[in-house]
Amino acid sequence: MYQYDQYDQQMVDARVAEFRDQARRRLEGKLTEDQFKPLRLMNGLYLQLHAYMLRVAIPYGTLNSRQMIALGDIADKYDRGYGHFTTRQNLQYNWIKLEDAADILADLSKVEMHAIQTSGNCIRNISSDHFAGAAADELVDPRPYAELLRQWSSFHPEFTYLPRKFKICVIAAEKDRAAMRLHDIGIQIVEQDGEIGARFFVGGGMGRTPMIAPMVRDFVPLDQLITYAEACLRVYNRYGRRDNKYKARIKILVHELGAEEYTRQVEEEFAHLLDQGVEPPRAELERIKTYFADPAFEDGPKNVDRSDPDFAVWVDRNTHRHKHDSYVSAVISLKPVGGIPGDATGEQMRLMAKLAKQYSFDEIRIMHTQNVVLPHVKIADLHALWSELHAAGLGAPNMDTIEDMIACPGLDYCSLANARSIPLAQRISERFDASGKTAELGELKLKISGCINACGHHHAGHIGILGVDRKGVENYQLSLGGSEAEDVSLAKITGPGFTEDGVIEAVDTVTDVYLAQREGEERFLDTYRRIGMEPFKEALYG
Amino acid sequence: MANTDLGTSPDDVQFRFREDEMADHGAVTVDAVLEQSNASAVRIEPGDDARLLLPFLDRLALVEVNFPSFADGRGYSVARILREAGYEGELRAVGDVLIDQLSHMRRCGFDSFAPDKRLDEEDAKRAFATWDDVYQRSVDGRTTIPELRHE
Amino acid sequence: MKILTGNDLKTGAVVWWDGSNWSLYVDRAADVGDQGEEIMAREEALRRVNVPYIVEAESSEDGVRPAHIKDRIRALGPTVRQDLTLKPQDPEAIDWVI
Ligand code: HEM
Ligand code: SF4
Numbered sequence: 092m093y094q095y096d097q098y099d100q101q102m103v104d105a106r107v108a109e110f111r112d113q114a115r116r117r118l119e120g121k122l123t124e125d126q127f128k129p130l131r132l133m134n135g136l137y138l139q140l141h142a143y144m145l146r147v148a149i150p151y152g153t154l155n156s157r158q159m160i161a162l163g164d165i166a167d168k169y170d171r172g173y174g175h176f177t178t179r180q181n182l183q184y185n186w187i188k189l190e191d192a193a194d195i196l197a198d199l200s201k202v203e204m205h206a207i208q209t210s211g212n213c214i215r216n217i218s219s220d221h222f223a224g225a226a227a228d229e230l231v232d233p234r235p236y237a238e239l240l241r242q243w244s245s246f247h248p249e250f251t252y253l254p255r256k257f258k259i260c261v262i263a264a265e266k267d268r269a270a271m272r273l274h275d276i277g278i279q280i281v282e283q284d285g286e287i288g289a290r291f292f293v294g295g296g297m298g299r300t301p302m303i304a305p306m307v308r309d310f311v312p313l314d315q316l317i318t319y320a321e322a323c324l325r326v327y328n329r330y331g332r333r334d335n336k337y338k339a340r341i342k343i344l345v346h347e348l349g350a351e352e353y354t355r356q357v358e359e360e361f362a363h364l365l366d367q368g369v370e371p372p373r374a375e376l377e378r379i380k381t382y383f384a385d386p387a388f389e390d391g392p393k394n395v396d397r398s399d400p401d402f403a404v405w406v407d408r409n410t411h412r413h414k415h416d417s418y419v420s421a422v423i424s425l426k427p428v429g430g431i432p433g434d435a436t437g438e439q440m441r442l443m444a445k446l447a448k449q450y451s452f453d454e455i456r457i458m459h460t461q462n463v464v465l466p467h468v469k470i471a472d473l474h475a476l477w478s479e480l481h482a483a484g485l486g487a488p489n490m491d492t493i494e495d496m497i498a499c500p501g502l503d504y505c506s507l508a509n510a511r512s513i514p515l516a517q518r519i520s521e522r523f524d525a526s527g528k529t530a531e532l533g534e535l536k537l538k539i540s541g542c543i544n545a546c547g548h549h550h551a552g553h554i555g556i557l558g559v560d561r562k563g564v565e566n567y568q569l570s571l572g573g574s575e576a577e578d579v580s581l582a583k584i585t586g587p588g589f590t591e592d593g594v595i596e597a598v599d600t601v602t603d604v605y606l607a608q609r610e611g612e613e614r615f616l617d618t619y620r621r622i623g624m625e626p627f628k629e630a631l632y633g
Numbered sequence: 634m635a636n637t638d639l640g641t642s643p644d645d646v647q648f649r650f651r652e653d654e655m656a657d658h659g660a661v662t663v664d665a666v667l668e669q670s671n672a673s674a675v676r677i678e679p680g681d682d683a684r685l686l687l688p689f690l691d692r693l694a695l696v697e698v699n700f701p702s703f704a705d706g707r708g709y710s711v712a713r714i715l716r717e718a719g720y721e722g723e724l725r726a727v728g729d730v731l732i733d734q735l736s737h738m739r740r741c742g743f744d745s746f747a748p749d750k751r752l753d754e755e756d757a758k759r760a761f762a763t764w765d766d767v768y769q770r771s772v773d774g775r776t777t778i779p780e781l782r783h784e
Numbered sequence: 785m786k787i788l789t790g791n792d793l794k795t796g797a798v799v800w801w802d803g804s805n806w807s808l809y810v811d812r813a814a815d816v817g818d819q820g821e822e823i824m825a826r827e828e829a830l831r832r833v834n835v836p837y838i839v840e841a842e843s844s845e846d847g848v849r850p851a852h853i854k855d856r857i858r859a860l861g862p863t864v865r866q867d868l869t870l871k872p873q874d875p876e877a878i879d880w881v882i
Contacts, residue, residue: 096782098766098778098781098782099778101765101766102766102768102778105763105764105765109733109763112756112759113733116732116756117793118793118831120831121756124828124834124835126703126731129703129704130733138791138796138834138835140798140854140857141797141798141862142791142795142796142797142798143791143796186796186868187796188794188796189793189794189796190794190795212704212706242768242778242779243769245768246737246764246767246768247768247769248709248736248737248738248740248741248767248769248771249706249710249713249737249741249771250706250709251706251709252703252704252705252706252709252734328706328707328709329710333705333707363717367770368770370770371770371777371779371780372780372783374782374783375779375782375783431864502853502854502857503857503862503863503865504862506854508854511864513864514863517864563851563852564853565853
């Protein structure tokens with residue numbers, strides 16, 4: 092994976108020093124909170140419900156064991172022993188002191204990590220496919236392109252005070268495992284006439300007005316990738332709405348102008364920028380690629396010994412086909428039954444780091460579904476790995492099932508929340524585990540957000556739940572039919588909302604409708620698409 | 634003429650990275666420039682289209698870019714667009730210009746700064762020197778990190 | 785009653801105005817009547833509190849209970865991690881929030 096050279100290190104160190112100075116000026120009263128807020132946000136420091144919260148970037152979701160250990164150690168030393176993995180391939184600490192923040196950033200910089208641009212109206216952490224570099228179905232490894240974009244977007248002088256936050260995602264497979272088209276810019280690396288290039292989708296997003304990004308360019312040559320991104324951003328920086336925070340995302344600009352007009356403006360800017368030399372030398376991409384070369388895979392057994400039934404279930408559910416047939420990618424579920432989705436203790440982080448070192452060429456990935464991946468596990472080692480995970484309570488065999496739900500922090504941690512999301516997630520996983528329905532339902536993506544901001548991706552859930560405030564009481568809206576994958580779609584609300592108990596019943600009810608109506612191998616989503624909303628409504632509201 | 638009292642005076646300029654004489658007269662609006670005034674100083678507001686000025690760059694000695702709020706980043710694009718088009722006169726950031734925006738402004742081509750509230754000299758000096766090297770090509774002519782890596 | 789809350793500037797801890805100081809315990813919160821804005825402006829300028837705001841609450845013999853669930857969660861801690869709240873042992877603490 093990528094390693095900093097002296098320049099990258101110097102950038103991050105300079106940022107730590109700069110932030111230390113800013114925090115000092117805030118504590119001395121030279122900066123007001125209004126002035127300090129955007130600065131701390133650009134270093135991932137929020138003021139949340141219980142304390143400051145620090146969001147650490149995990150660029151394109153990749154990290155090594157040393158970095159994972161550092162994250163665990165920070166959880167123990169500066170926080171209360173745990174962290175929360177998010178849908179944006181970040182890690183959030185919930186109990187941070189302003190006085191400690193610069194020291195934490197310094198600790199992070201020692202392992203080539205940072206919290207730069209994990210908040211604020213700037214280009215955020217670049218996300219990617221969690222099986223990148225390992226998946227059997229990818230065209231190329233998308234991470235070198237993501238790293239090129241990471242460097243370009245770090246401390247970008249022109250794009251640090253955009254109308255609103257800006258999220259970029261890069262994938263390189265037909266299968267979309269990263270919700271690519273729900274990003275401000277989604278880039279798919281594609282091949283055309285034997286050439287590799289980038290397909291640009293612009294103007295997707297969730298939040299209060301979810302939109303699927305339209306394609307604006309089907310092929311950008313690789314030696315113009317950064318220039319094209321720069322053109323997309325410049326048009327947005329100049330014309331994105333600044334009069335209303337809720338209309339400031341690029342999706343609104345693209346929607347209001349129309350994809351065609353937006354594209355025309357981008358192409359015009361692009362033609363102009365091509366003369367400005369903004370593209371890094373092509374040799375830079377080649378340099379970055381060398382860091383993502385395959386590890387030394389060895390041939391070995393290709394079949395799993397399935398004699399242990401618990402193990403076999405986990406293999407079927409939690410492993411993914413690898414490009415080398417003696418290996419698989421293994422998913423470590425952070426969704427134990429009744430647990431808090433995405434939370435991991437310092438101790439668990441160190442254990443996962445140890446296992447990565449032992450079994451996965453020292454590599455770890457964070458999934459947007461708030462789980463962890465060991466990308467390169469030898470099939471011969473799988474049972475040993477599983478045994479250790481199982482013993483540590485990290486062996487839940489539930490990837491992509493209803494128990495593998497996404498849940499945002501909700502009202503237990505988030506000051507913007509209307510309702511709690513975590514208790515719902517806990518009760519639903521307990522209920523479906525107890526009834527044994529989870530396995531029967533197969534792939535079913537449940538996504539829960541505690542407010543309209545949609546951090547929990549509820550618009551993209553096969554089943555989505557949105558927390559709302561109904562006269563001071565928590566209330567929940569149910570929606571069906573969303574998908575973040577290559578068959579991307581936005582979920583539709585079923586009807587009136589429910590109480591906490593009511594929405595859990597409602598989830599049970601809609602899964603019953605599915606089981607009664609399913610044909611053949613259909614997933615919940617397929618059945619919904621075939622039969623439509625009516626039968627579900629009928630069962631819910633009678 | 635309308636609006637001749639627009640703009641900052643030399644006294645308001647706290648930092649300047651040019652040797653030439655400072656223009657000592659008010660600026661006019663972008664609209665006024667387009668309406669054929671002979672003014673050599675113009676003031677750009679966030680909603681203005683800087684590209685409209687491109688035919689007139691030769692006769693401009695001072696362009697002021699107003700930042701009514703530091704959080705409105707349109708002025709950064711304005712600055713780069715003018716420099717990319719070859720503008721060599723003074724480019725002054727005025728308004729809600731704070732310590733922590735100085736280095737990015739400089740990189741986008743601003744070479745003079747007239748903050749509403751005078752800034753701490755020490756803090757500002759540190760801010761201008763924040764980055765030894767930079768990732769992106771901008772109009773400041775600096776060799777970028779990707780270029781340094783492949784020299 | 786009207787009470788004041790905010791976060792400690794240095795630590796970020798949730799605090800409540802007790803009439804002369806900022807306390808971790810909502811039960812000590814003082815009724816500020818119409819003095820809220822004035823106290824907040826003064827205390828913020830002194831950097832004794834960060835982003836303070838006024839909260840409606842009810843006072844009874846059981847203590848002070850903010851009107852909105854969000855402030856009750858702030859007062860106690862996350863309902864899903866009682867071990868991290870101010871009342872890790874109290875079986876009724878979570879019910880008080882909800
Ligand atoms: C607790 C602190 C958090 C705050 C204050 C926060 C705030 C927000 C806001 C305001 C939006 C809406 C942006 C818009 O529509 O313009 C948003 C969107 C989003 N956030 Fe969060 N969020 C938080 C935590 C999280 C967490 C924990 C995750 C991951 C689980 C997350 C991932 C996302 C995603 C994926 C979106 C929607 C995608 C988009 O349209 O950008 N956020 N967040
Ligand atoms: S969806 Fe709302 S409640 Fe959930 S984390 Fe985002 S902002 Fe907070």
